[in-house]
Amino acid sequence: MKIGIGSDHNGFEFKEEIKKVVEEQGHEVVDFGCHSCDAVDYPDVAFEVAEAISNEKIERGILICGTGIGVAIAACKYPGIRAALTHDTYSAERAQLSNNAQIITMGAQIIGVEVGKKVVEAYLNSQWASGSERKVNKIIEKEKEFINKIND
Template sequence: MKIGIGSDHNGFEMKEAVKHFIQESTEHELVDYGCHSCASTDYPDVAFEVSEEISKGNLDRGILVCGTGIGVAIAANKYPGIRAATAHDVYSAERAQLSNNAQIITMGAQIIGEEVAKKVVEAYLNVEWADGSKRKVDKIIEKEQEFVGRSFEKMATSNNLDS
């Protein structure tokens, strides 16, 4: 499996610990989308990049870390087709994949410690979606497509008004 990982400055140290854990204990291919230091980094930039690569089919899954895990989840979920779930325990990580086919899990470095984060990531990567809650996931996809269509219509209308 090809996995993208990224963080803002608040999640940098946890991202690095999780990255090393994956590299040392699995055979998954890992791509680091930053940040690459503790320098201030805006979490939406990293979340959008990982989300886009998943959307293009260049990654199978993603792991994003910020201070709470909430900001990167909100940002990633703005990207059409992406389902990102915050997981701070093993059960939530498993259910994110088994029930919701979440392509991305997010974690908060100020919420959980590195050892728990490793267990969360391990649980997430060790399960595969088997159409669990497919009917519900399909409803989410349908609603998203409805709103994406509306957004494009609204943009076209706005652009026509501006000319």
């Protein structure tokens, strides 16, 4: 799989370690930045990863900021994107199995790198089972409803 990964400056070092895990699992990494500890606004990176998924340039994404909350909120603003905040392996598995989340987010200041590696492994080793398809479709339909209201 082609996996997009991005972070703000708070998650830079964490991201660099997570990239290694993704590659070790045999996936291709597309790094959307940031590329140093210099200050970067997390919405910019989150929007780039979300857009790449929407345009099918990558299959899944991993976003990291201080808490994981900001990048999750930002990515979910992009139409069609389901980003899930994950800080343990169970939530990472469920993000994919139950919600078909294209992106997981993590907080570098909340969990350690070793836990983050296990979270990523759990997410990448899980496949959408469509068992909750009815629920996910409700989310998709509500989003379409709001987009149609805006376009009217």
